Amino acid sequence: MNRFSKRDRIVRGDDFTAIIRGGAFAADDVLVVNVRSNDSETSVRLGITIPKKTGSAVVRNRWKRWIREAFRINRDRLPTGLDIVVRPKRDAVGNFAKIAKSLPSTARRAARKLDRQEQSD
RNA sequence: GGAGUGGGUGGGGUGAUCGCUCACGACGCCUCGUGGCUUUUGGCCCCGGGGCGACGGGGGAGGAAAGUCCGGGCUUCACAGGGCGGGAUGGUCGAUAACGUCGACCGGCCGUGAGGUUAGGGAAAGUGCAACAGAGAGUAGACCGCCGAACGGUCACGCCCCUCGGGGCUGACGCGUGGUAAGGGUGAAACGGUGCGGUAAGAGCGCACCAGCGGCCGGGGUGACCCGGUCGGCUCGGUAAACCCCAUCCGAAGCUAGACCAAACAGGGUGCAUGGUCGGGCGGCGCCGUGAGGUGAUCGCUCAACCGCGAAGUGGCCCGCUUCGCUAUCGACAUCCGGGUAGGUCGCUCGAGGCGACGGGCAACCGUCGUCCCAGACAAAUGGUCACCGGCGACGUUUUUUCAAACGUCGUCACAGAACCCGGCUUAUAAACCCACUCCCGAU
RNA sequence: CGGGGCGUGGCGCAGCCUGGUAGCGCGACUGGUUUGGGACCAGUAGGUCGCAGGUUCGAAUCCUGUCGCCCCGA
Numbered sequence: 124m125n126r127f128s129k130r131d132r133i134v135r136g137d138d139f140t141a142i143i144r145g146g147a148f149a150a151d152d153v154l155v156v157n158v159r160s161n162d163s164e165t166s167v168r169l170g171i172t173i174p175k176k177t178g179s180a181v182v183r184n185r186w187k188r189w190i191r192e193a194f195r196i197n198r199d200r201l202p203t204g205l206d207i208v209v210r211p212k213r214d215a216v217g218n219f220a221k222i223a224k225s226l227p228s229t230a231r232r233a234a235r236k237l238d239r240q241e242q243s244d
Numbered sequence: 245g246g247a248g249u250g251g252g253u254g255g256g257g258u259g260a261u262c263g264c265u266c267a268c269g270a271c272g273c274c275u276c277g278u279g280g281c282u283u284u285u286g287g288c289c290c291c292g293g294g295g296c297g298a299c300g301g302g303g304g305a306g307g308a309a310a311g312u313c314c315g316g317g318c319u320u321c322a323c324a325g326g327g328c329g330g331g332a333u334g335g336u337c338g339a340u341a342a343c344g345u346c347g348a349c350c351g352g353c354c355g356u357g358a359g360g361u362u363a364g365g366g367a368a369a370g371u372g373c374a375a376c377a378g379a380g381a382g383u384a385g386a387c388c389g390c391c392g393a394a395c396g397g398u399c400a401c402g403c404c405c406c407u408c409g410g411g412g413c414u415g416a417c418g419c420g421u422g423g424u425a426a427g428g429g430u431g432a433a434a435c436g437g438u439g440c441g442g443u444a445a446g447a448g449c450g451c452a453c454c455a456g457c458g459g460c461c462g463g464g465g466u467g468a469c470c471c472g473g474u475c476g477g478c479u480c481g482g483u484a485a486a487c488c489c490c491a492u493c494c495g496a497a498g499c500u501a502g503a504c505c506a507a508a509c510a511g512g513g514u515g516c517a518u519g520g521u522c523g524g525g526c527g528g529c530g531c532c533g534u535g536a537g538g539u540g541a542u543c544g545c546u547c548a549a550c551c552g553c554g555a556a557g558u559g560g561c562c563c564g565c566u567u568c569g570c571u572a573u574c575g576a577c578a579u580c581c582g583g584g585u586a587g588g589u590c591g592c593u594c595g596a597g598g599c600g601a602c603g604g605g606c607a608a609c610c611g612u613c614g615u616c617c618c619a620g621a622c623a624a625a626u627g628g629u630c631a632c633c634g635g636c637g638a639c640g641u642u643u644u645u646u647c648a649a650a651c652g653u654c655g656u657c658a659c660a661g662a663a664c665c666c667g668g669c670u671u672a673u674a675a676a677c678c679c680a681c682u683c684c685c686g687a688u
Numbered sequence: 689c690g691g692g693g694c695g696u697g698g699c700g701c702a703g704c705c706u707g708g709u710a711g712c713g714c715g716a717c718u719g720g721u722u723u724g725g726g727a728c729c730a731g732u733a734g735g736u737c738g739c740a741g742g743u744u745c746g747a748a749u750c751c752u753g754u755c756g757c758c759c760c761g762a
Contacts, residue, residue, distance in 0.1 A: 128263095132623075133623075134622095134623060134624095135587095136586085136623075139623075170623065171623075172623070173623095179660075179661090180310090180660080180661055181660055181661060183661095184627095184661060185627090187623095187624095188626095188627050189627085189628085191263095191264085192263080192627060192628050192629095193628090195262085195264095195628085196262090196629095219627095219629090223628090312689100313752105313753090313754105363742095363743090363751090363752090373706100374707105374708095374744105374745090374746100375707095375709090375746090376708080376709100431745095432744100432745030432746080433745070482744095482745090483743100483744075483745105485743055485750060485751035486706095486707105486750090497690095498689075498690090499689095500689085500762070501689105669753105670753075670754080671754070671755090
């Protein structure tokens with residue numbers, strides 16, 4: 124049962140800036156993913172950010188829904204204990220299949236990068 | 245059949261499944277409060293509030309939700325009033341909560357027509373503007389042309405007079421002064437048009453008709469205005485989306501409005517003041533005097549002069565007014581500067597509401613009755629997948645003389661996302677469909 | 689939610705208030721100079737003034753609407 128309710132989301136503006144400033148990131152043709160460990164070890168929290176440059180309100184809403192749905196479907200395949208912030212790659216043209224394929228792999232790459240950073244510290 | 249005008253509908257559908265969000269219902273757990281019981285720290289019960297979890301059956305984007313161009317509701321602040329300034333609007337009547345919106349009508353312009361379009365008050369209140377061209381651009385003007393009536397000049401081998409210097413008459417010239425606005429030419433625009441008279445030539449200079457303007461009268465219309473008559477001077481140009489004038493309207497800011505709770509931080513400045521001085525008048529009070537009266541760092545009112553006239557508000561300015569204040573200090577308060585916070589609850593969706601019927605009105609719209617409840621998020625909910633159906637397009641196969649039809653595969657189905665709520669305007673928009681009307685051609 | 693600005697040759701700007709001629713620099717092209725290039729000199733071309741209406745005799749300029757871009761404030 125893959126749900127996605129309010130507790131699974133990143134809501135506060137401070138959290139967003141902390142994750143983007145302080146974590147690791149990875150990207151491919153479609154998505155840019157920022158990652159930072161949270162305290163919980165098991166849960167994954169998602170934040171979505173869509174710049175105005177992306178397009179009209181309809182286009183931005185579509186991206187957000189696609190990313191959210193991709194997160195919900197692929198929850199088992201994501202690394203745990205992380206807060207992740209996802210945004211569309213600049214100028215990328217998306218569809219749901221591409222996003223659903225891209226999100227888990229990009230998130231795992233970002234998580235590995237975060238591990239290396241923490242070990243080197 | 246062709247061409248066109250005006251307006252409207254519409255915004256893919258059904259099902260399965262996994263999710264999101266909101267309120268409701270019943271359940272479990274946690275917690276808070278009043279009360280009760282048992283009272284040993286404590287435990288139990290009733291009622292109410294809050295939170296979390298899972299369940300059930302429901303609601304869940306638009307005609308433009310958009311742009312934010314107008315107008316309102318609502319909220320907070322301000323407000324006795326007046327003047328100046330600023331902004332908006334601009335035919336009439338109506339509709340409306342209101343509007344810069346809508347309806348009907350009037351006038352202008354465009355179109356053969358259905359219709360379209362129109363910031364459409366004032367230019368005899370004033371100021372300004374009009375490049376180039378042209379003679380001249382505003383109570384204008386004489387370049388070419390026309391004229392030779394008037395004044396001057398020149399000429400005459402024309403006539404007359406004479407004091408022999410000359411003078412006058414007549415004619416010519418068009419040289420100067422001048423007349424002319426008909427014709428040419430310039431321009432977007434040059435102070436009406438046609439005809440006759442008139443004149444040196446001309447001219448509204450005069451007359452007739454026409455156009456325009458203005459006054460008056462009659463008729464129609466609520467009105468804008470229309471129709472008819474009559475008179476007048478004969479003509480008085482354009483531009484106000486140039487300044488301006490006139491009429492009407494307009495307090496400001498916005499749901500981060502605004503109210504409350506929690507958390508956090510760092511305070512500081514200003515005001516808290518009020519009328520003063522001198523003089524006159526009137527009255528009170530104290531003292532003096534038997535009394536008229538006199539006198540006073542005294543009180544109140546009032547007059548004149550001079551100085552002064554705080555802060556805030558009154559949208560900017562001014563007058564005026566209002567509020568605060570009355571010994572000092574502190575506090576409170578007001579205001580300004582600075583600092584902290586970006587969490588929660590309310591506002592928050594039932595409304596100038598939708599739909600239907602009837603009635604009133606040409607219509608915009610209004611009234612009555614019935615009926616319905618239709619999103620409330622806050623890093624912000626309506627999405628993902630699959631199947632079938634529908635519209636459109638391409639290709640293939642089959643049927644068919646052709647038009648076309650059937651089946652299959654693939655593609656495609658717009659513009660666009662609520663954020664306090666309404667009324668409009670504007671802009672975007674794939675098909676598909678409907679209604680009314682006009683013109684032309686053909687047939688009957 | 690509130691406020692402000694911009695749109696003119698290929699690029700960067702002026703002209704707009706106060707209507708009539710669209711100008712400047714860089715760049716482009718042609719010719720000269722040079723052995724050749726650069727620099728320099730001379731000349732040439734190139735603009736629906738974002739778009740659509742309106743006012744006016746006449747609009748880049750005035751008015752209205754509209755489209756796009758940028759920047760502030762809360």
